[in-house]
Amino acid sequence: MTRTRVGLLVLVLVASLAVASGYFLDARQQASATGPAVATLPVAAVLAGPRIVFRNAALGADYSRLALVPLADPGGPRAVTDVSCERLYATATDGVCVTATRGMAASYGVSALGPDLRPTSSTALVGQPSRARMSRDGRLVSTTTFVTGHSYASTSFSTETVVRRDGESLGSLEGWRTTLPDGQRLDAVDRNYWGVTFAPDDDTFYATAASGGTTWLVRGSLADRSMTALRTNAECPSLSPDGLRVAYKTRPDDARPGVWRLAVLDLASGTETLLAETRSVDDQVEWLDDSSLLYALPREGTEATTTDVWSVPADGGGTPVVLIPQASSPAVVRTG
Numbered sequence: 092m093t094r095t096r097v098g099l100l101v102l103v104l105v106a107s108l109a110v111a112s113g114y115f116l117d118a119r120q121q122a123s124a125t126g127p128a129v130a131t132l133p134v135a136a137v138l139a140g141p142r143i144v145f146r147n148a149a150l151g152a153d154y155s156r157l158a159l160v161p162l163a164d165p166g167g168p169r170a171v172t173d174v175s176c177e178r179l180y181a182t183a184t185d186g187v188c189v190t191a192t193r194g195m196a197a198s199y200g201v202s203a204l205g206p207d208l209r210p211t212s213s214t215a216l217v218g219q220p221s222r223a224r225m226s227r228d229g230r231l232v233s234t235t236t237f238v239t240g241h242s243y244a245s246t247s248f249s250t251e252t253v254v255r256r257d258g259e260s261l262g263s264l265e266g267w268r269t270t271l272p273d274g275q276r277l278d279a280v281d282r283n284y285w286g287v288t289f290a291p292d293d294d295t296f297y298a299t300a301a302s303g304g305t306t307w308l309v310r311g312s313l314a315d316r317s318m319t320a321l322r323t324n325a326e327c328p329s330l331s332p333d334g335l336r337v338a339y340k341t342r343p344d345d346a347r348p349g350v351w352r353l354a355v356l357d358l359a360s361g362t363e364t365l366l367a368e369t370r371s372v373d374d375q376v377e378w379l380d381d382s383s384l385l386y387a388l389p390r391e392g393t394e395a396t397t398t399d400v401w402s403v404p405a406d407g408g409g410t411p412v413v414l415i416p417q418a419s420s421p422a423v424v425r426t427g
Contacts, residue, residue: 129153129417130168137161137170138207142424143385144181147171148398149417157188157208162423165400165414172208178223181208181422185229189220201234203258212258218251222327222375223420226289230257231313233287233296252284252298254313261313268317269300269309277302277320284309286327286375290334297328297337308339308356322356322363327375329384331405332425335359338376338384338405349373353384355405364407377421379414382406387419 129149141162147153147169157174160167176188177199186204191197199220202210218236225232235252254261264284269277279302287298294314300307308325311318325339335358340351351373353366370388377385384405387398400415415421
């Protein structure tokens with residue numbers, strides 16, 4: 092095949108993918124245009140107290156809109172804004188909203204949100220959004236996107252995780268130093284990072300590192316631009332409010348490919364506890380408090396496009412329950 096024909100074939104494939112992506116997004120938007128109304132509250136009333144901010148998954152005109160419920164009544168009426176997000180996070184004073192622009196070829200960005208959850212600035216993102224997280228004081232923001240074009244990613248995925256401090260990018264974690272459990276430096280060309288969670292000191296963070304089919308829970312320092320692997324087979328960490336434990340998803344030895352269980356690691360003792368949720372959870376969990384975790388799961392069958400936010404105890408006991416129906420990407424704001 093000549094070089095010209097190869098070029099034409101690539102152009103056709105790229106155009107086909109663009110059309111398919113645009114069709115999928117438009118179809119999802121049209122499908123979400125109908126649905127039963129949900130009970131609502133004024134946004135200002137919910138912003139006045141402890142709350143859970145999330146992405147509204149109720150079918151209808153408000154699908155994908157940023158929404159919030161009082162922490163004391165998570166299953167009750169919700170307040171819905173006019174801000175649409177693919178993924179979001181919020182603190183008492185700030186928020187972050189990962190956005191998508193529909194069309195033949197979708198484009199993505201990240202918007203900073205003020206205390207009223209209104210956008211204050213926006214920055215373009217490369218790739219489809221996957222994760223977003225903030226530090227407790229809102230100074231640090233992390234986003235993870237799926238990217239294309241890396242030669243090693245022909246049979247797997249590739250990510251880009253960027254940390255921003257006060258709106259200024261600190262760069263991709265792929266450029267930082269990572270030390271593996273055997274003391275070797277992780278320099279493999281296929282290394283990837285995703286799912287950052289921040290400690291209150293605005294320096295320490297936890298994340299996922301991966302290479303060659305192995306994943307590690309890493310602890311990093313923003314000041315040193317370095318990370319050290321703590322444990323293998325752990326992804327998408329989330330630090331508990333008391334800073335003593337890290338929750339993540341892990342793949343049991345007997346699990347099928349693509350199946351994960353939720354677990355909690357006690358950082359002092361190194362003890363890992365599998366949680367009572369036995370379904371596969373592909374999400375970066377959020378701590379409701381020091382005792383319980385939140386995560387999103389899609390419904391089954393014909394309702395698979397709708398997700399609910401579930402809660403499960405962090406000690407391995409209890410039973411999972413739906414905390415917020417028709418919701419995803421929860422962020423708990425404990426102070427009003």
